[in-house]
Amino acid sequence: RQANIPLEHGDKHSKSTGRNDRLKTYPQLFDKAFPYFREPVENGCFSLDARRQFRHDSSQLRVFSPPADWKRCLFDLRSGYGDMIKRDETKKEYLDDLLRWIMCNKHKFMSRQKLETTSDSKTLKHGTEQADIPNVFDSLNTDFICWRGLLTRLLCIPYENREDLLVAVVRFRGTYFMCEFDTERKKQEVQERTPKQEEMCAWGFKFEQYVTADKSSGARDTKLRVNTNTAFCSVARSRLGSHSIVFGAEVDCQDGNSKRGNVYVELKTSRVIESQRQYENFCKFKLIKWWAQSFLIGIPRIVCGFRDDNGVVQTLQNYPVHEIPAMVKACVRQPWKPSVCFNFLEAFLQFVKANITTDDERCVYLFRWQPGSDVICQRQGDDPEFYFLPDWFTSWDAW
Numbered sequence: 139r140q141a142n143i144p145l146e147h148g149d150k151h152s153k154s155t156g157r158n159d160r161l162k163t164y165p166q167l168f169d170k171a172f173p174y175f176r177e178p179v180e181n182g183c184f185s186l187d188a189r190r191q192f193r194h195d196s197s198q199l200r201v202f203s204p205p206a207d208w209k210r211c212l213f214d215l216r217s218g219y220g221d222m223i224k225r226d227e228t229k230k231e232y233l234d235d236l237l238r239w240i241m242c243n244k245h246k247f248m249s250r251q252k253l254e255t256t257s258d259s260k261t262l263k264h265g266t267e268q269a270d271i272p273n274v275f276d277s278l279n280t281d282f283i284c285w286r287g288l289l290t291r292l293l294c295i296p297y298e299n300r301e302d303l304l305v306a307v308v309r310f311r312g313t314y315f316m317c318e319f320d321t322e323r324k325k326q327e328v329q330e331r332t333p334k335q336e337e338m339c340a341w342g343f344k345f346e347q348y349v350t351a352d353k354s355s356g357a358r359d360t361k362l363r364v365n366t367n368t369a370f371c372s373v374a375r376s377r378l379g380s381h382s383i384v385f386g387a388e389v390d391c392q393d394g395n396s397k398r399g400n401v402y403v404e405l406k407t408s409r410v411i412e413s414q415r416q417y418e419n420f421c422k423f424k425l426i427k428w429w430a431q432s433f434l435i436g437i438p439r440i441v442c443g444f445r446d447d448n449g450v451v452q453t454l455q456n457y458p459v460h461e462i463p464a465m466v467k468a469c470v471r472q473p474w475k476p477s478v479c480f481n482f483l484e485a486f487l488q489f490v491k492a493n494i495t496t497d498d499e500r501c502v503y504l505f506r507w508q509p510g511s512d513v514i515c516q517r518q519g520d521d522p523e524f525y526f527l528p529d530w531f532t533s534w535d536a537w
């Protein structure tokens with residue numbers, strides 16, 4: 139393993155990393171065959187409770203429980219808004235909960251060879267006794283660790299024309315940890331939100347309450363206070379080209395009818411579509427994000443509640459994720475292409491590897507992008523603003 143290799147360009151803050159420090163993002167550059175993407179496999183899960191505390195269980199997983207009539211719903215998303223308990227969004231969470239999950243699941247990151255030599259060829263399954271597992275290891279045997287949300291954003295970049303992106307990356311023990319940060323533009327947008335816009339941001343959570351039920355009792359309770367601290371997260375492992383990735387994803391609910399194991403449903407709300415023009419925009423700008431988000435973790439369907447301007451959901455619609463690209467192709471003149479999205483993501487991951495030459499938890503690299511420009515890489519060093527790997531993780535006694 140390489141450690142602390144000095145860079146040609148010195149080690150002061152914000153230095154460009156050299157010749158390969160720009161990545162173009164035009165769709166035309168990535169318009170080739172779909173790259174190898176291994177079907178994501180769920181590797182574990184965790185929950186965040188009403189106080190946003192990590193729990194290594196599926197206690198917050200809910201079950202999809204739609205009404206019988208999908209054409210006449212009348213779900214008032216404004217109901218109970220005043221009592222809603224909102225997560226403190228000023229508190230940055232970085233990768234902390236994902237790192238907590240990793241620390242609970244050390245054995246899932248051991249190389250097979252090491253496991254076999256140390257544990258007497260015992261098969262290691264979920265719930266294996268910690269005593270069977272070797273105490274020390276030197277790497278996670280994974281190239282990238284991040285949240286699914288970042289991968290979704292990256293997939294959409296070749297077609298994105300509004301939102302910019304800022305990603306901090308640290309290479310530690312051979313693994314690239316990637317964490318999204320709010321850009322100045324995003325911070326300003328959040329600050330300038332009107333109370334009405336604030337309220338609209340919460341509608342999606344109220345919708346979840348109308349169409350999901352408690353796992354054990356099977357009961358729906360739309361009178362309960364909505365608490366946006368709670369979450370259920372699935373952790374998946376996959377591979378894109380030569381890059382192995384472990385990523386966490388907040389998942390809305392489980393499909394109660396599915397015969398297969400854990401099959402999830404993604405829930406969305408959107409304004410009712412009243413014209414061809416609105417439908418085209420929906421296909422062009424919204425469905426790309428919905429598709430990317432669900433496809434990444436192998437979620438087979440999305441259920442959307444179409445609401446009016448007063449926040450009343452009137453109809454529900456089912457969108458099989460694998461049918462979305464064809465739907466878009468049928469109505470948009472220059473449709474987005476899944477292959478472009480994935481080829482770009484692969485190129486981005488390659489770009490990260492090519493630019494980060496040090497293996498040092500204190501050295502942060504920033505990848506910045508804004509619409510119309512290239513992705514730019516800067517070595518940021520140990521700038522406290524972007525330093526996101528906590529000590530309790532880097533000084534974990536398993537290393």
Ligand code: A3P
Pocket residue numbers: 338339340341342343345390405406407408
């Ligand atoms: P909608 O997408 O139905 O509006 P997700 O759909 O990804 O599970 O997110 C659940 C809800 O969180 C969203 O529901 C929305 O209410 C809120 N949300 C997600 N991303 C957001 C963002 N970037 N800004 C504001 N609210 C957001």
Ligand code: MG
Pocket residue numbers: 388389390
């Ligand atoms: Mg969600």
Ligand code: MG
Pocket residue numbers: 390404405406
């Ligand atoms: Mg959702």
